[in-house]
Amino acid sequence: MAMGRPRSFDTDTALDEAMEVFWRHGYDGASLAMLTKAMGIKPPSLYAAFGSKEGLLKAALDRYAQRRSEHMRYVLAGASAREVAERFLSSIAESHTDPANPPGCLLVQGGLACGEGSENIPFELASRRALTETELRERFVQAKRDGDLADAADPAALARFLSTVASGMGVLASSGADRDALREVARVSLSAFPGQDETRTAAP
Amino acid sequence: MAMGRPRSFDTDTALDEAMEVFWRHGYDGASLAMLTKAMGIKPPSLYAAFGSKEGLLKAALDRYAQRRSEHMRYVLAGASAREVAERFLSSIAESHTDPANPPGCLLVQGGLACGEGSENIPFELASRRALTETELRERFVQAKRDGDLADAADPAALARFLSTVASGMGVLASSGADRDALREVARVSLSAFPGQDETRTAAP
DNA sequence: AGACTTATCTACCACTCGATACAAAAGTTG
């Protein structure tokens, strides 16, 4: 059987470039011209490999999730619920201001509101954001069983709170806030989290 | 001197309709066809009244800010820093899930990332979001002078924290979260705020 | 080598985008 002409570009490398464009300009704001230029390929190659603009986004999101799952593995491996929260927020302060990427979070920047042909994009992004919240909640449920989270604590509420702060930090970062600003938000947010740290103030 | 033909539509009513479209679809996602249809006018009337699509957004943002300034007046009138924070977060839980408006916050939904012709839109929105943070910070500085906020507290950090949570709540609301979910986030967030409430857990 | 399969490139599709030229219409003022 003949095998056909091999692909002349690396799919993952191209996806990384596409991811950056979606990240910086959002789904609607990312035109095919921008995408193909960044990826170094022509439209027919893009469509042969990813099917459509939406397919390309989903592939880029899968790759993004893959990256982030490594982060989350480290976060969830924290010894206590408190440490998980600390790791979560501080790793977000770093990643959302990593100069290697556009500022903020792809899952937020990608598009909270879209135009007429792309109504399902916000849902797609929201469902992926929800994954993080679920992982945190389940980890906190476990922490409760382990006894390192108070019986009175509400894992779902804590997970939603952290996930919400993370989204807010994404918005903040995309407005140009620097790393120290995000770290400060993380520190104050942790005062809302039950655990060993008993400083209730937001002093330095 | 002749006065000319009078305008056949009400500017503010039309702006309210435009605001809703920008709110639901973002700046890039809101096409002139959608806007003119919602406003009940034709493109030439739109351009005569607002100059450009960007001019229309700014006019809608001005009107949005006008609405919100009433909210903020109530928020800032809280008797203590703590009460200001409570009013701020709970009023956001309500307004971001008000069925009379699209979910979330126009200043977030409007566009965190935009396409090639609209690079300045995110800046415009970010600068308007920053206003709220400034108002809170100044109120907390005042609270410190008044003695109802601990000397060790950092007004800037607290204001940024609250503003960040508000953005996060906007993202959460736009994903379809209901009012109770936002109220819960507000409640947990308040545990990070110095004040009379000493329950550190997130229990109901 | 020659058959076969797949990728790539050029050129282009129909359509929508934001924005406008022009003339008719609707008022106010003398």
Next chain:
DNA sequence: CAACTTTTGTATCGAGTGGTAGATAAGTCT
């Protein structure tokens, strides 16, 4: 009424949108 000013609707502008047809190139297989 007639002169003047501004708005309105129709019809359209050039540019850019996501997406594709068809020919050619580049490989693998027998």
